[in-house]
């Protein structure tokens with residue numbers, strides 16, 4: 001594996017203010033509006049959660065943020081600059097992401113996978129790689145040193161020469177995060193980082209995300225594991241049928257009856273009615289005058305500890321997946 005050298009990090013460790021500002025983002029697929037005029041900001045130092053029932057538009061929204069999709073309407077700005085809808089330019093600007101389905105290079109080593117993630121920060125071209133002059137070799141050594149730092153950070157240094165496909169599932173997920181961090185992002189987007197994990201792996205992921213944040217990288221995370229989201233996030237936004245239903249602290253969101261209704265599959269018109277000012281009083285969960293408590297909520301609601309999952313996220317180790 002050979003690419004390398006470093007350009008200045010696009011990140012912004014220590015910089016304050018708004019990192020991400022999505023305004024009026026709408027994504028239509030033919031007659032289906034998957035994301036409807038969603039506004040979302042992520043500020044420096046924040047971990048923001050994006051939750052919502054299956055099919056709510058979370059991944060589509062991520063794809064709009066990262067240039068995989070060109071939003072039908074709206075704009076996405078990173079540190080005040082509107083982003084082009086080209087994923088490599090978005091990465092270069094400072095946004096990195098992981099995917100819902102693991103997308104490692106299974107037959108490359110752990111170290112090589114991280115080095116691949118480094119390519120947006122390297123300047124050496126094909127000719128330099130072929131000639132392998134001193135400048136190239138220095139660049140290569142610097143990239144490898146940075147990749148090793150990230151493997152230390154994620155606890156994978158001891159496995160640098162293992163093939164990615166031979167790692168246990170939880171470590172494959174960590175490796176994806178290490179690879180995303182290799183582009184020196186200022187904002188990390190995580191799409192269901194704990195899918196398929198056992199509780200120990202989930203806890204380790206939580207610690208890792210806190211550590212990422214402590215390095216000055218803002219985080220936006222999609223998850224169905226409500227305990228994970230509510231423990232982790234400073235702020236949580238809820239998408240339902242493509243629209244942002246509400247946004248607030250974990251305390252506010254987990255008590256909101258509209259959110260509970262959305263997860264329980266309440267008909268859209270009732271959720272909409274509950275969304276209107278004063279409507280929550282008429283909403284599900286208030287009918288009997290008793291707001292739902294977490295203890296009373298069935299699995300699949302935003303009960304801390306509950307997981308409203310699509311299932312099927314077993315150990316991976318392959319490239320690609322059914323979903324971007």
Ligand SMILES: Nc1ncnc2c1ncn2[C@@H]1O[C@H](COP(=O)(O)OP(=O)(O)OP(=O)(O)O)[C@@H](O)[C@H]1O
Nearest residue numbers: 029032034052053054055056057058059060061310
């Ligand atoms: N490329 C596409 N073409 C057509 N429809 C799409 C496409 N991608 C997503 N959709 C549709 O957009 C809607 C939102 O899907 P999306 O995957 O963004 O939801 P999600 O909230 O991420 O769901 P999940 O929690 O199950 O991952 C769904 O109805 C889905 O079928």
